[in-house]
Amino acid sequence: MENFIVSARKYRPSTFDSVVGQKAITNTLKNAIRNHHLAQAYLFTGPRGVGKTTSARIFAKTINCMNIDLENNPDMIEPCNVCESCRSFSENASFNIMELDAASNNSVDDIRRLVDQVRIPPQVGKFKVYIIDEVHMLSQAAFNAFLKTLEEPPAYVKFILATTEKHKIIPTILSRCQVYDFKRISISDIASYLAYVAEKENVVTEEAALHLIAQKADGAMRDALSIFDQLVSFSSGHVSYQSVVENLHVLDHDYFFQITDQFYNKNITSVLLILNEIFENGFDGQHFIIGLGEHLRNLLISSDPQTISLMETSAAIRDRYLENARKFSSAFLLKALDLNTQSDIHYKTSNNKRLLIEIALMQMVAMANGTFESIEKEEIPAMPIKKKNVQEIAEQAPIEKIVAPPTYQGEETRDEKQMEPKTELEDKVAEPVPIVHSQPIRVQKIPKGLGLGISLKTGDDTTDELGNPDAYMLGKENIADEYSQEDVDQVFDNFLENIKTQPSLYATLKSNRATVKDGFVIELQVYNEAQKMALNEVLFDLVKQLRIRLNNYKLKSEIRIIENSNTTKYMSPSDKYNAMESKNPNLKKLSNNLSLELDF
Numbered sequence: 001m002e003n004f005i006v007s008a009r010k011y012r013p014s015t016f017d018s019v020v021g022q023k024a025i026t027n028t029l030k031n032a033i034r035n036h037h038l039a040q041a042y043l044f045t046g047p048r049g050v051g052k053t054t055s056a057r058i059f060a061k062t063i064n065c066m067n068i069d070l071e072n073n074p075d076m077i078e079p080c081n082v083c084e085s086c087r088s089f090s091e092n093a094s095f096n097i098m099e100l101d102a103a104s105n106n107s108v109d110d111i112r113r114l115v116d117q118v119r120i121p122p123q124v125g126k127f128k129v130y131i132i133d134e135v136h137m138l139s140q141a142a143f144n145a146f147l148k149t150l151e152e153p154p155a156y157v158k159f160i161l162a163t164t165e166k167h168k169i170i171p172t173i174l175s176r177c178q179v180y181d182f183k184r185i186s187i188s189d190i191a192s193y194l195a196y197v198a199e200k201e202n203v204v205t206e207e208a209a210l211h212l213i214a215q216k217a218d219g220a221m222r223d224a225l226s227i228f229d230q231l232v233s234f235s236s237g238h239v240s241y242q243s244v245v246e247n248l249h250v251l252d253h254d255y256f257f258q259i260t261d262q263f264y265n266k267n268i269t270s271v272l273l274i275l276n277e278i279f280e281n282g283f284d285g286q287h288f289i290i291g292l293g294e295h296l297r298n299l300l301i302s303s304d305p306q307t308i309s310l311m312e313t314s315a316a317i318r319d320r321y322l323e324n325a326r327k328f329s330s331a332f333l334l335k336a337l338d339l340n341t342q343s344d345i346h347y348k349t350s351n352n353k354r355l356l357i358e359i360a361l362m363q364m365v366a367m368a369n370g371t372f373e374s375i376e377k378e379e380i381p382a383m384p385i386k387k388k389n390v391q392e393i394a395e396q397a398p399i400e401k402i403v404a405p406p407t408y409q410g411e412e413t414r415d416e417k418q419m420e421p422k423t424e425l426e427d428k429v430a431e432p433v434p435i436v437h438s439q440p441i442r443v444q445k446i447p448k449g450l451g452l453g454i455s456l457k458t459g460d461d462t463t464d465e466l467g468n469p470d471a472y473m474l475g476k477e478n479i480a481d482e483y484s485q486e487d488v489d490q491v492f493d494n495f496l497e498n499i500k501t502q503p504s505l506y507a508t509l510k511s512n513r514a515t516v517k518d519g520f521v522i523e524l525q526v527y528n529e530a531q532k533m534a535l536n537e538v539l540f541d542l543v544k545q546l547r548i549r550l551n552n553y554k555l556k557s558e559i560r561i562i563e564n565s566n567t568t569k570y571m572s573p574s575d576k577y578n579a580m581e582s583k584n585p586n587l588k589k590l591s592n593n594l595s596l597e598l599d600f
Contacts, residue, residue, distance in 0.1 A: 007225040015078045019051050020193050021185035030077045039178045041159040045166040046182025049220030056131045056160040060097045061089050064125035085125040096122045097129045103137045111145045128157050135161040136168035143170050151176045184219025187312040208241040208314040256295035264327045266369040271361050285353050293340045299325045300333040336364045481551040485516050491549045495542050505534045520554045525562045
């Protein structure tokens with residue numbers, strides 16, 4: 001039986017031009033060789049299977065190739081694979097290019113042996129190249145032992161370090177190397193290279209199958225070639241899309257197209273049955289959420305010709321996306337993506353994971369049906385008012401013109417504070433207009449002295465919400481029942497309970513009660529301008545409650561700043577002692593007899 005060589009080794013690139021997906025790095029290395037700008041140390045870093053070690057081997061092989069003529073042929077910078085140096089490397093018999101696996105040779109002694117070998121110059125070729133793979137596995141002591149040699153090696157020595165975990169390498173090593181970051185290989189590049197390998201191996205493939213393999217490889221060419229070998233064995237030389245789906249256990253695009261078709265048909269039952277089939281086939285719920293999110297994203301970018309290039313799928317599947325994208329609006333797809341993202345976020349913490357997904361799918365169907373938004377808002381429609389009912393309502397509840405509450409001397413109403421000069425046109429438009437309500441306004445008259453325990457925000461204040469804070473005054477401007485200081489105190493106590501969240505104002509007003517003066521005036525006293533400003537913020541509510549509870553709508557308020565004569569004067573320690581001494585002369589005698597020194 002002939003020995004089988006896996007595709008990852010058999011089709012490993014041997015020239016810079018054959019390296020897939022790393023054009024920028026290979027061009028830089030070729031230019032460095034052409035211009036004789038070779039550094040003493042290189043660090044190749046990036047994900048697995050993207051060509052780090054392969055590029056290191058090609059670079060080492062090229063700089064030692066004996067047939068490269070930079071003077072006569074500067075554009076031909078590739079190993080010839082014919083000269084003694086190239087052949088010995090290809091046969092694993094080169095003494096100039098050595099590979100070291102740092103995962104198994106990571107001690108200080110291993111590095112010391114390497115340093116000893118560095119002293120021996122190359123026998124064939126120009127350079128002695130050391131390729132150290134998985135260099136992040138070296139111990140801290142090994143890194144430190146390697147520092148001096150890495151910084152100042154002999155002119156004929158080059159180091160190429162390769163790693164997948166750059167963050168584990170100490171900064172002193174990084175600063176001594178030229179760092180090259182290898183990127184993940186794109187899906188289209190992997191699919192093209194797989195098609196090349198399939199042609200060489202006489203394997204029949206489908207384009208969609210190769211794209212699916214490339215997606216599963218997640219940017220790693222080695223993984224893609226390993227999966228390809230596995231599928232060739234599974235399908236006996238015919239790699240179809242269906243065979244890839246079965247073997248790799250991936251969610252087929254058909255499932256998601258079926259689900260979005262049922263969104264369009266507004267069929268919740270079919271959506272739930274498709275989801276049940278997916279679960280019965282052994283797929284994980286979060287796997288489904290991720291796949292649905294990618295599917296919705298592809299539909300969204302398919303709706304604009306400029307973003308079609310962002311899709312990494314085969315041409316046949318891309319055409320299918322273009323056809324299906326016409327069925328849905330961008331607004332629906334964005335809302336569906338948002339719902340899907342929320343399901344992904346809450347999936348791990350949900351106690352009923354399947355129900356979470358089902359609810360999200362049902363909401364998407366409802367959105368496609370145009371009912372989800374109305375269910376979410378659920379606004380009560382306004383009842384239309386017929387013209388014949390307006391007259392009947394007006395007869396039951398006569399409407400009075402809206403007039404501003406009376407303004408007393410020294411008081412500035414809230415509307416006046418915000419009022420701006422009106423133009424002549426606005427004066428004409430701003431004439432009082434009667435407001436007709438769908439139901440008669442019922443203003444409950446509160447007897448004097450009752451309901452004093454109700455908070456400032458009562459159920460009777462709903463007219464405030466109509467946009468006129470002085471609406472409670474309508475038709476009552478001339479009502480002025482008698483009241484006493486006792487009645488005022490009851491309302492004021494209730495007011496104080498509601499401003500306990502303002503300790504400073506509460507303490508001031510509690511010690512300075514609201515007092516009754518002549519001419520329907522309630523006087524409030526504060527100690528300074530700051531307290532006056534704080535009181536002004538709640539004054540409207542206080543006056544409103546006084547008017548309603550005392551049934552006197554001619555009431556107004558005055559704020560007066562008083563000097564606080566009871567304020568305790570601050571006394572220093574010496575002042576306190578002198579005051580005590582003046583009251584008790586024996587205190588001075590005691591201090592003198594005991595020779596006390598007072599330190600103030």
